[in-house]
Amino acid sequence: MATQLPIWIIIIISTLSSSIIAMVLYQLYIYFKKYNNNFNKTSITIIDRASSILPYWLPLLEGLQNFGQQILPDYPFSLMSIYKKTLMPIVIFYVTHPALAFIVFFVLYYLFVRAKSPIPDRPFIRFNVLQSILLFLINSLLGATFRALPIEFRMSLYGFMLCNTLFWFVLSTIIYAVTKSIEGKYAKIPVISQAVRIQIDNRL
Structure with missing residues (x-):
């Protein structure tokens, strides 16, 4: 034992x-x-990618308001039909509620741009939020400048060409940024992305 x-x-x-x-x-x-x-x-998680896409609605709606409504009616009917069934109701709501853009702008600024943000630091989301805000400001400035031009020029062929160029500039940059967000990569838009990175570096 x-x-x-x-x-x-x-x-x-x-x-x-x-x-x-x-x-x-x-x-x-x-x-x-x-x-x-x-x-x-x-x-960069799936949540980061999905969250990074959402802020680009702000510059997209601003670009459609400033330029899309002027040139899309002259595009092929099939394209206009798709636009009417998808984005047009959202654009109309955006146009009829002008304060909405500024509210969203300040909410994004408060949550992601401020030094003392209540949201946990996610560099990828913050980069895309800042980039979308900058694109929104650029779209607003371009839209205001275009509307300040004489109506004779805006209704002319040259005005249509300028509006068409600005519209595709806005649309292509947003599509590119959203595509990179889906891929989980940082967009490299000349000047704009560099300005965003400088802002992020200054905040660190």
């Missing part, structure tokens, strides 16, 4: 075993915490 160990030896062994297990678990906790922090900051 096996002899039982003294109680004090059992207590010492139990204490040492518990201490070793606790130290190992603590070290594993520290390691995985650092790993998760690094992973969360550098990785």
Whole structure:
């Protein structure tokens, strides 16, 4: 029959075993915490990609309001029919509620651009939010400049060509930025993306 160990030896062994297990678990906790922090900051998740697409609705609607409504009626009927069934109701709502754009603008600024943002820092989302805001401001400036031109010029062939060029500039940059967001890559729009990166670097 096996002899039982003294109680004090059992207590010492139990204490040492518990201490070793606790130290190992603590070290594993520290390691995985650092790993998760690094992973969360550098990785681009599906949520990041989906969230990065949403802010581009703001410059898209602004571009459709400023230029799309003027030139799309002259496009082939099939294209205009698709536009009427998809984007036109949203554009009409956007046009009839002009304060909505500024509300969305300030909400995005408060949540993502401010130094003391309540949203956890996600560099990919912040980059695309800043880029969409900058595209929105550029679209607003281009739209205001175009509307300030004489109506005779705007209704002429040259005015139509200018409006068409501005519309496709707006649409192509947004499509490019959204495509890169879906791919989980940073867009590289000349001047605009560089300005966004400078803003992000200055905030760090």
